[in-house]
Each structure stands twice: as structure tokens, then as C-alpha cells.
Amino acid sequence: MVTRLSQLFVRTLRDDPADAEAESHRLLVRAGYIRRQAPGVFAWLPLGLKVRRKIEAIIREEMTNAGAQEVHFPALLPREPYEVTGRWTEYGDGIFRLKDRKGADYLLAPTHEEVFTLLVKDLYSSYKDLPLSIYQIQDKYRDEARPRAGLLRGREFSMKDAYSFDYTDAGLDISYQAQRDAYERIFARLGLDYVIVQADAGAMGGSRSEEFLHPTPIGEDTFVRSAGGYAANVEAFHTEPPTARSYEKLTPAEVLDTPDTPTIQTLVDVANEKHPRPDGRAWTAADTLKNIVLTLTHLDGSKELVVVGLPGDREVDLKRAEVAFAPAGVEPATAEELAANKGLVKGYIGPWSASGPVLGLEGSTKIRYVTDPRVSDGSGWITGANIHGKHVFGLVAGRDFVADGTVETADVLAGDPAPDGSGPVELARGMEIGHVFQLGRKYAEALGLKVLDENGKLVTVTMGSYGIGVTRILAVIAESNNDAKGLIWPKNVAPFDIHVIAATKEPEVYEAAEKLVAQLESERYDVLFDDRLKVSPGVKFGDAELIGVPVIVIVGKGVADGNVELWDRRTNERTPLPLDSLLTHLSTL
RNA sequence: CGGGGCGUAGCUCAGCUUGGUAGAGCGCUCGGUUUGGGACCGAGAGGCCGCAGGUUCGAAUCCUGUCGCCCCGACCA
CATH class of the missing domain: 3.40.50.800 (Anticodon-binding domain)
Structure with missing residues (x-):
């Protein structure tokens, strides 16, 4: 049937909708592809649906090529499986919850690991049935704190989610690679530029995780890449610690007067003026050790103060700190919390004092002290002497103080070396359009998915999960394929x-x-x-x-x-x- | 949750300062004239002025409260 514009259910708008900012949002509404129903929730008109179906068709073909079979789960699910894995609680306000007439708890699924795992457990019990990869294209629900930019971050969105089941780690690697390859084919066919970055495996557990990011200034993720091919989400960026240096020849630390130096810049200025370096080079912020007090909120609600030591030319990146301290929440300590610890001299906090350690579980404050990887054994620093108006110079890590651990909380700066030695990195913004993830045995363990192996022994299945945001991809394509007059679809997804x-x-x-x-x-x-x-x-x-x-x-x-x-x-x-x-x-x- | 902006017709907006019968353009309906870059004339339909209180003879307009939306941030497999 030819589609006649005189009959098509569409009304194009002459003016830009007032509530749309992002290009894709503006144009998709104006051209009559979608209509807003509620914040982050959209109705699909015939034009929009046609594009969506074309994207889905490409994904289905490549899933089939990757050996995955399609299934379909409901969006409405009972609480129990999510309770077992702890995600009913972990998701907090992030999911839509509802009750049936009997008062039983349900949720609109934000993702389906639990029920896929349970379905496989239901049907399979032998290693001979594995490997297995199954997927669905289905609407997901997340009660985002702030839905934005139309389809780019919605509260209802369509996602292809695939799950692989293997009984050996080597098998998981193969299943993972098959999905990863399929993703590369899908994005190539969609004409979508992408960068595969290492992602933080974090709270989901598991060993290997990569994100497919579409580079765009409106992207929500910051990632780094080097000319030599390294790419990672900033949250997963890893700083290679400098090799430990011998401190035998280093001079002893000395406490010097540094009046009115509450900030790193004032400290550097005063140090250069009053206490110049013996070798003639000027002090810089990177020579100072800045100690930042953070408040951790643990899952049980308890709070803990922790001090992180990092070079003075760096700021704490709260997102990286969240990863470092996961699953605890991280916030800068408030003025009250600081004042409540009289061992902490604001502006002059440091790990060391003449009378013994100050920071650290062994120190006088009993506050956990963790340092940046750059604070390696043998490195010397200017840092607070825990006395108002005084800093200690030449304080050497390993000799004069020992931290309770190393933690990555410092921001990543353009020019930082990639951990694989492939050169300096640059920073860019990207929109996550796909994610491949080796879950490992976390879900199988929690839900009891085991099979009998060749030897008749029960082994826990190892899993992967692989997501592509279908509706987000549609928006990303629209975002990068338009001009002042309107949309310009690539041939294979055009309506x-x-x-x-x-x-x-x-x-x-x-x-x-x-x-x-x-x-x-x-x-x-x-x-x-x-x-x-x-x-x-x-x-x-x-x-x-x-x-x-x-x-x-x-x-x-x-x-x-x-x-x-x-x-x-x-x-x-x-x-x-x-x-x-x-x-x-x-x-x- | 913090900061900023905004709620009037399907869409984009004016009116509010200084209270007095609800407006424009686009879209829609009917008639007519037009037809290679968003035509024109005439006649229409369409509004609980977000919601609730209050002030007032009278409230879209003033006051109080509340709900919602958009943007930035926080948050976000």
C-alpha cells in the first residue's frame, strides 16, 4: 500500500515546540514522529514507529547472526526476584513500583536480569543446553530524577537486552565477543559513529564491561581516549602509579611557617617566596598534597568521614569517587562535620605531625586516610602540618606516613598518560548507545541457576548482559542527521x-x-x-x-x-x- | 534535592505593570480565488487563562498556597 500524506496520521508543526531543546526532540515532535504524554514518556505516531521498526529489524538480524533467540517478557513483574538479588532496595527511587489489589508489590522492570535467569533455571539443567543467548526488544521503565532531551533520556524507553548463559569462563568470553561483534555490525549498519570504552564494572559486579559511546557534545558521559587506541569512561580510567623511589638520599621533612595559606594557590605562592626549592625550580600545585574530607554514606545508612590525599593540582571527581567507594555514597564533608573533628585543622590538614600520625586508622584522628596512586612510596610533598599557619615540606610517602589504601578519586585531565602506555589522553563527551557486560555468576548465584557439568557436578552458570537503547539510538541518529530544514534519515532507517x-x-x-x-x-x-x-x-x-x-x-x-x-x-x-x-x-x- | 525560567486555543505567543465581557498568527471547518518554496478574501468552530483559597461590586491580571512543565546541577545497568 502506498502511504498517502493526505491520509497519514500526522500533523507537522510550523513552529518549534517550546519545551524541546535538543535537536532530535525538537525535530521529532515538529515532524510528527512522537508526542509527549508525560515527562520522559512519549506516544509514537506512524512515522516514528516506522523508523523504530527499521532499527529493530537491523538489531534482530544481527542478534540472529550472533546466535541469539528472541523472547519476550512482561514489563510488569513481581517484587520477589528483585528482592532476592537486592535490587528492589538498590534501585531506590529509580524504579516505578506499584501494588495489586491484594497489596502485593510489583515493579515496572528497569532491566530483566532476574527473570531471564529464572526462566533459564526453569527450563535448563544440563551443560549440554549451554551456551545460550536470548534477547528481547522491550520497553523499560526507570523513574529518572530528571528525564531530558526527549527520547535521549526517557522514563519509558525501548531496549534490546540480551543475556548469555555459559558454564565456563571461556564460554562467557566467546558469548561476550559474539555480542560485541554484533554491536559493531549494528552500529556500522546504522551509520552511527561510536567509540568502545572500558566501563566501570562497579556495583553490577562482574569482570568485564565496555560501553559503546556515540561522541557528541550533548552526551552525558565523559570519556578519555589516546591516539594509541586506549579509550575508557572517566569513571573507569585507571592511573598507573609511578614506580616507588628510594628515599634514602632524601632530606628529612621540615615544618615551615606558611601564614595565610588556606588554599593551594596561596600555599604555592608563599612557598616560592619564603621557602624556594633548593634546586631552583619553582614549586607548583603538583608538589603539594591536598587532603580533602569526604563523607561516605554506607548502604545501612551509617556515615563515615574519610580523607583523600591527592596532588594539589587535582580536584576530587565525585563520580570517580563514587566508583572508588562503591557501594557507599560520597559527598564533600560539610563545615559542621569538619568542625566536629577537632583533630582536623581546616586548611592545614595533613597525615603527619611531629608527635605521630594524624590521619589514618592508626593516626590520632582515627579517620581513614586514602591517597591517590600518584602518592607513591618515595614521593615527597608539601602538605598541612596540622598546625594553623604551618606546612611540612619534603614529607615523603612511605617514610614519613603510610596511607590506609590507594584510591582513584582525582579528576582526569587532558594529557594524562593512558594506563596502557599508548600516550596522553584527550577528554570527550559521548552518549551511551550500547553496553556489553560480563555479569559473571552474581545473578546465577543469587537465584540458584546451576547445571550439571560433564562430571555430573553442579556448577553455577556464568552470565553476560548486553543492552542497546533502541529509542535512544533513534534519537541519536536524528541528532546527528539533520539540518536547518529538518531531519535527514540514513537510507536504511528512513521511514x-x-x-x-x-x-x-x-x-x-x-x-x-x-x-x-x-x-x-x-x-x-x-x-x-x-x-x-x-x-x-x-x-x-x-x-x-x-x-x-x-x-x-x-x-x-x-x-x-x-x-x-x-x-x-x-x-x-x-x-x-x-x-x-x-x-x-x-x-x- | 539545589539554582533559574515558565504555565492563556491543537502549535507559537500577546494581554498582567495600572482589575472592567478572552486576543493574534499558524493550524482546523465552509465558500470562493490561487498552485514550483510555508498564497489570498469572506464566514466559522475552538479556551475552567494549571488548580485551590483569598481580596474586590468585579480577578487571566492583585495576595496566599499548591500542582505541573522546561533548562542547569546533583542523581542515573
Whole structure:
């Protein structure tokens, strides 16, 4: 069936919607693809659904190629499985919860690890049944604190989630690689630029995790990459500690007057003025050891103060600190919390004093003290002497103080060396469009998914989970494929193959257009036909540009001489073409 | 949760300062004239002015409260 614009359920808007900021959001609403129903929740109109189905089709094909089988779970699920894995609690406000008439708890699933695991447990009990990869394309629900940018971060969104089940670690590696390869094919077919970055395995447990990020300034993730091929989410970035140095030849630490130096900059200035380095080089912020007090909130609600020591030219990156201290929450300590510990001299906090350690579980404050990897054995620092107006110079890690541990909380700066030695990194923003994850045995263990192996012994299954945000991908494609006039879909996800415009009102033009459209249809092209009789050409052109089908055929007065125009939406080129060569020409596009 | 902005017709907005019968453009309906870049004329339909209190003879407008939306941040497999 040819789709006629006169019949299509759509209304394009002349003005930009006032509540849409992101390009994709603005254009998808204006061109009549989606409509907002509630914050982060959208209705899909025919145009939007068609694009969505095309993306899904590509994903399905590649899932099949990767050996995964499609299943489908409900979005509405009971509490119990999520209770067993602890996620009913862990998700906190992040999920939609509801009760049935009997008062039983349900949730709208934010992701489906639990029930996939249980279904496999239900059906399978032998190693002979593995490996198994199954997936679904299904709507997920998360009660985001702040949904934004239309489809880019919604509270209801479509996701392809796949899960692999193996009984050996080597098997998991193979299953993981199959999904990872499929993702590369999917994003290549969608024409989506992506970077695979190492991700934080963090709270989900498991060993290996990579994110597919689409580089874009409106992305929500910051990642680093080196020219030599290293790429990681900043949260997963790992600082290679400098090799330990011998401190035999180093001079002893000395406490010096540094009045009015509550900040790193004032300290550096005073140090250079009053206590210049013996070797003539100027002190810099990187020579100072800054000690930041953080408050951790543990899962049981208890609070703990912790001090992190890091080079003075670095700030604490709270996201990295969250990862470092997970599952505890991290916040900067408040002024009250600082004041409550009289061992801490604001502005002059340090691990050491002449009378013994101050910071650290063994120190006088009994506050846990952890340091940046750069604070390696043998490194010397200027740091607070725990006396107002005094700092200690040449304080050497390993000799004068020992931290309770090493922790990555410092921000990553452009130019930092990649941990694999592939050179300095640069920072960029990206939008997460896919995530592959080796879960390991966490869920199988919690839910009791075991199979009998070759020796008749029960072994716990090891799992992977693999997600692609279908609706987010659609938005990301729209985000990077548009111009001032509207959307410009890549060919393989466009809602139609060809958009035919009857550009004048002459009956001959309409007859010719009708004939052409019928012919295109018989050639299996999916055609959108702008057959609106009383609509002026300008409006038709404008709508065609907004809707963004990449190939447009204009049927106008030229048909009298057997000519039409082929309009390339992307390049904006219009090529006059004899009608009888149009089909041949289209087949080359 | 913190900061900022905004709620009036399907969409974009004016009106509010200084209280007095609800407005414009686009879209929609009918008739007519138009038709290669968002045409024109005429006639219409469409609004609990977010919601609730209050002040007032009278409230879209002033006051109080409340709900919601958008943006930034925090948060976010």
C-alpha cells in the first residue's frame, strides 16, 4: 500500500515546540514522529514507529547472526526476584513500583536480569543446553530524577537486552565477543559513529564491561581516549602509579611557617617566596598534597568521614569517587562535620605531625586516610602540618606516613598518560548507545541457576548482559542527521524509501504521479506520496524537508515532456531525469 | 534535592505593570480565488487563562498556597 500524506496520521508543526531543546526532540515532535504524554514518556505516531521498526529489524538480524533467540517478557513483574538479588532496595527511587489489589508489590522492570535467569533455571539443567543467548526488544521503565532531551533520556524507553548463559569462563568470553561483534555490525549498519570504552564494572559486579559511546557534545558521559587506541569512561580510567623511589638520599621533612595559606594557590605562592626549592625550580600545585574530607554514606545508612590525599593540582571527581567507594555514597564533608573533628585543622590538614600520625586508622584522628596512586612510596610533598599557619615540606610517602589504601578519586585531565602506555589522553563527551557486560555468576548465584557439568557436578552458570537503547539510538541518529530544514534519515532507517511530491495541481501531473507511485510500489519501494490537492508546493517541499526521507521525487510540469526531478535531501541537489530512467537511477542509490 | 525560567486555543505567543465581557498568527471547518518554496478574501468552530483559597461590586491580571512543565546541577545497568 502506498502511504498517502493526505491520509497519514500526522500533523507537522510550523513552529518549534517550546519545551524541546535538543535537536532530535525538537525535530521529532515538529515532524510528527512522537508526542509527549508525560515527562520522559512519549506516544509514537506512524512515522516514528516506522523508523523504530527499521532499527529493530537491523538489531534482530544481527542478534540472529550472533546466535541469539528472541523472547519476550512482561514489563510488569513481581517484587520477589528483585528482592532476592537486592535490587528492589538498590534501585531506590529509580524504579516505578506499584501494588495489586491484594497489596502485593510489583515493579515496572528497569532491566530483566532476574527473570531471564529464572526462566533459564526453569527450563535448563544440563551443560549440554549451554551456551545460550536470548534477547528481547522491550520497553523499560526507570523513574529518572530528571528525564531530558526527549527520547535521549526517557522514563519509558525501548531496549534490546540480551543475556548469555555459559558454564565456563571461556564460554562467557566467546558469548561476550559474539555480542560485541554484533554491536559493531549494528552500529556500522546504522551509520552511527561510536567509540568502545572500558566501563566501570562497579556495583553490577562482574569482570568485564565496555560501553559503546556515540561522541557528541550533548552526551552525558565523559570519556578519555589516546591516539594509541586506549579509550575508557572517566569513571573507569585507571592511573598507573609511578614506580616507588628510594628515599634514602632524601632530606628529612621540615615544618615551615606558611601564614595565610588556606588554599593551594596561596600555599604555592608563599612557598616560592619564603621557602624556594633548593634546586631552583619553582614549586607548583603538583608538589603539594591536598587532603580533602569526604563523607561516605554506607548502604545501612551509617556515615563515615574519610580523607583523600591527592596532588594539589587535582580536584576530587565525585563520580570517580563514587566508583572508588562503591557501594557507599560520597559527598564533600560539610563545615559542621569538619568542625566536629577537632583533630582536623581546616586548611592545614595533613597525615603527619611531629608527635605521630594524624590521619589514618592508626593516626590520632582515627579517620581513614586514602591517597591517590600518584602518592607513591618515595614521593615527597608539601602538605598541612596540622598546625594553623604551618606546612611540612619534603614529607615523603612511605617514610614519613603510610596511607590506609590507594584510591582513584582525582579528576582526569587532558594529557594524562593512558594506563596502557599508548600516550596522553584527550577528554570527550559521548552518549551511551550500547553496553556489553560480563555479569559473571552474581545473578546465577543469587537465584540458584546451576547445571550439571560433564562430571555430573553442579556448577553455577556464568552470565553476560548486553543492552542497546533502541529509542535512544533513534534519537541519536536524528541528532546527528539533520539540518536547518529538518531531519535527514540514513537510507536504511528512513521511514520510507522514496517521498514522491505532486508539485502542481494539473490533473496530468497527478495522473502521472499516481502511475509512478504504483510502479515504484510494484518494484517494492516503500513510498510516501504527497497527494494533497489543495496544498501549495512550498508547503509540500517544507514538509518533505522536515520529515527527512532522503530520496524525494518531484513530479511537476515537466512530466508533459516525460521528466521528473530527483531531489537528494542530504545534498539538496535536484537532478532532472527522464521518467523512464528513474527506476534504473533509483536502483543505483 | 539545589539554582533559574515558565504555565492563556491543537502549535507559537500577546494581554498582567495600572482589575472592567478572552486576543493574534499558524493550524482546523465552509465558500470562493490561487498552485514550483510555508498564497489570498469572506464566514466559522475552538479556551475552567494549571488548580485551590483569598481580596474586590468585579480577578487571566492583585495576595496566599499548591500542582505541573522546561533548562542547569546533583542523581542515573
